[in-house]
Amino acid sequence: MQPFHTEGNKFVLNGQPIRIISGAIHYFRVVPEYWRDRLEKLKACGFNTVETYIAWNVHEPEPGAFCFEGGADLVKFITTAQELGLYVIVRPSPYICAEWEFGGIPAWLLAEPSMRLRCAYPPFLAKVDAYYDVLMPLLQPLLCTQGGPIIAMQIENEYGSYGNDKAYLEHLKTSIVSHGIDVQLFTSDGPGDFMLQGGMLPGVLETVNFGSHAKAAFQKLKEYQPDDPLMCMEFWNGWFDHWGETHHTRDAADVAAVVREMMENDASVNFYMFHGGTNFGFYNGANYSDKYEPTTTSYDYDSLLDESGAPTDKFFAVREVLAEYMDLEPITLPKPIPKKGFGTVQMTEQAPLLTSLPVLSTAVQCAYPETMERLGQNYGFILYTTHISGPRSESELVIQDVHDRALVFVDGVYQGVIERWNREAAVRFAVPSAGVTVSILVENMGRVNYGPHLRDSKGITEGVRFGQQFLFDWRIHPLPLNDLSGLQFAPKAEVATLPTFYRGVFEVDHPADTFLDTCGWSKGVAYINGFNLGRYWHIGPQQTLYVPGPKLRRGENELILFELHEPKTLSVSFGDSPVFETGSVM
Numbered sequence: 001m002q003p004f005h006t007e008g009n010k011f012v013l014n015g016q017p018i019r020i021i022s023g024a025i026h027y028f029r030v031v032p033e034y035w036r037d038r039l040e041k042l043k044a045c046g047f048n049t050v051e052t053y054i055a056w057n058v059h060e061p062e063p064g065a066f067c068f069e070g071g072a073d074l075v076k077f078i079t080t081a082q083e084l085g086l087y088v089i090v091r092p093s094p095y096i097c098a099e100w101e102f103g104g105i106p107a108w109l110l111a112e113p114s115m116r117l118r119c120a121y122p123p124f125l126a127k128v129d130a131y132y133d134v135l136m137p138l139l140q141p142l143l144c145t146q147g148g149p150i151i152a153m154q155i156e157n158e159y160g161s162y163g164n165d166k167a168y169l170e171h172l173k174t175s176i177v178s179h180g181i182d183v184q185l186f187t188s189d190g191p192g193d194f195m196l197q198g199g200m201l202p203g204v205l206e207t208v209n210f211g212s213h214a215k216a217a218f219q220k221l222k223e224y225q226p227d228d229p230l231m232c233m234e235f236w237n238g239w240f241d242h243w244g245e246t247h248h249t250r251d252a253a254d255v256a257a258v259v260r261e262m263m264e265n266d267a268s269v270n271f272y273m274f275h276g277g278t279n280f281g282f283y284n285g286a287n288y289s290d291k292y293e294p295t296t297t298s299y300d301y302d303s304l305l306d307e308s309g310a311p312t313d314k315f316f317a318v319r320e321v322l323a324e325y326m327d328l329e330p331i332t333l334p335k336p337i338p339k340k341g342f343g344t345v346q347m348t349e350q351a352p353l354l355t356s357l358p359v360l361s362t363a364v365q366c367a368y369p370e371t372m373e374r375l376g377q378n379y380g381f382i383l384y385t386t387h388i389s390g391p392r393s394e395s396e397l398v399i400q401d402v403h404d405r406a407l408v409f410v411d412g413v414y415q416g417v418i419e420r421w422n423r424e425a426a427v428r429f430a431v432p433s434a435g436v437t438v439s440i441l442v443e444n445m446g447r448v449n450y451g452p453h454l455r456d457s458k459g460i461t462e463g464v465r466f467g468q469q470f471l472f473d474w475r476i477h478p479l480p481l482n483d484l485s486g487l488q489f490a491p492k493a494e495v496a497t498l499p500t501f502y503r504g505v506f507e508v509d510h511p512a513d514t515f516l517d518t519c520g521w522s523k524g525v526a527y528i529n530g531f532n533l534g535r536y537w538h539i540g541p542q543q544t545l546y547v548p549g550p551k552l553r554r555g556e557n558e559l560i561l562f563e564l565h566e567p568k569t570l571s572v573s574f575g576d577s578p579v580f581e582t583g584s585v586m
Contacts, residue, residue: 003145020270023271039080060131062108088149093155101285189209230266234272277307282446294404296541298580353499377480402442403442403460415427514547522564541580544578544579
């Protein structure tokens with residue numbers, strides 16, 4: 001019998017009943033230097049388990065090229081938890097949602113136009129199996145049946161909210177088990193009929209996800225699974241932000257009340273999130289219900305630890321409730337990680353995008369606009385250029401269909417922006433006798449991570465028309481912007497009206513966590529010492545970017561901003577605390 005299993009309506013570990021008090025920490029949203037700090041705080045709050053998704057697109061960034069090092073060192077994260085006496089729940093399903101880019105699915109799968117996702121489509125299953133052939137042997141020695149900390153593993157994530165392909169779920173289960181995985185398997189779904197019917201698998205423990213009304217959620221679960229333990233696999237104690245929204249917060253007393261309700265129902269729980277972390281780089285996801293809504297760089301989530309790892313009011317409120325139902329050791333928190341403001345930094349050098357293309361990209365000639373994925377690109381930007389003959393009267397430039405935000409230039413002059421979520425925006429111009437060169441810079445702002453619009457190719461997905469006429473013969477520059485080392489910066493910076501890289505240097509005596517304030521800048525991406533911190537955007541609610549201390553170095557540090565529009569200033573500042581403000585609505 002497994003060391004961890006169910007007996008009636010109880011979880012049992014090594015022969016003793018146990019209530020799982022778990023918290024979600026995603027290793028891929030936290031720099032590895034801080035993994036131990038976050039895990040120590042989870043244990044100090046009275047938790048006995050840590051839960052993490054496993055992001056497929058982090059570990060297989062290109063087909064057949066696997067990465068389990070540095071920030072992707074999953075084994076180190078799990079063994080660190082074990083060293084602290086924590087159990088581990090892992091969720092390695094092909095799809096994770098998590099407000100993560102494409103729900104964790106690798107973007108390169110979309111290079112095949114006929115690819116079908118999250119179903120028993122043989123080419124998709126073959127890619128999953130090949131990934132599991134590498135991943136599962138890393139996890140198998142860490143199972144509790146092998147003396148390790150992993151007590152449970154998820155088959156698929158909220159599948160009932162998406163589909164009902166039981167053959168797909170059975171395939172995932174069979175694939176996992178065939179790799180020697182013999183711990184408790186589970187699924188997790190919302191507490192609704194169609195969700196539970198679509199996501200459950202016979203013989204596999206079902207758990208439910210919710211943010212409130214715990215008793216009602218558990219009652220619904222009991223209708224489908226009356227004799228097994230109750231567990232909320234995702235207790236949404238906070239929420240995430242989209243660009244242009246109000247920053248989400250939730251009162252600590254309200255969270256504590258729901259925790260007490262779960263304790264009174266003799267349930268186990270996984271807090272989603274215990275510590276949210278950051279969507280560094282281009283890894284933020286997006287939602288699409290009635291319109292496309294990209295998620296911010298910050299994944300603070302208003303959780304028990306804030307984005308920089310500091311305990312919040314929720315931390316202490318939750319611990320107080322847990323102490324009513326469990327024997328907790330006296331609280332011992334690790335030494336606080338220092339935070340520091342480094343003052344104002346002048347951006348003294350610049351490199352225009354259009355003149356920097358030769359060092360950033362190799363152009364591709366195509367008859368029509370291709371998507372990023374078809375050209376072997378996963379993230380970043382893509383530039384499309386063509387010529388329109390003249391003369392022509394004023395007409396609208398129509399992009400069918402832009403994913404996600406396009407800046408339009410005619411003969412190098414900015415004309416306007418066309419956005420996926422704003423159907424009213426339009427760019428119109430006339431063409432003189434000599435004709436014009438049209439360039440369209442498209443930003444991939446994050447693939448959809450949840451719902452029926454999950455398939456989300458980036459760039460221009462159909463075509464471009466000027467008036468009624470489709471335009472052909474395009475020169476395309478993929479711009480993943482993952483290496484800026486070749487940029488040649490002019491030694492003097494001035495405010496530019498076109499997309500431009502700005503560079504500044506600053507001195508650091510003692511590296512510490514800090515927050516980059518981009519007030520006065522419009523929209524773009526920030527890099528610190530070559531590390532992509534993520535996107536900034538003046539519409540908020542996020543006004544600062546979290547900079548982990550380990551990304552700074554003693555002495556000179558380099559900051560590069562890739563600004564898409566015209567900045568109001570040529571300076572930025574580093575403060576010791578985050579700023580969230582309500583901006584304009586998208």
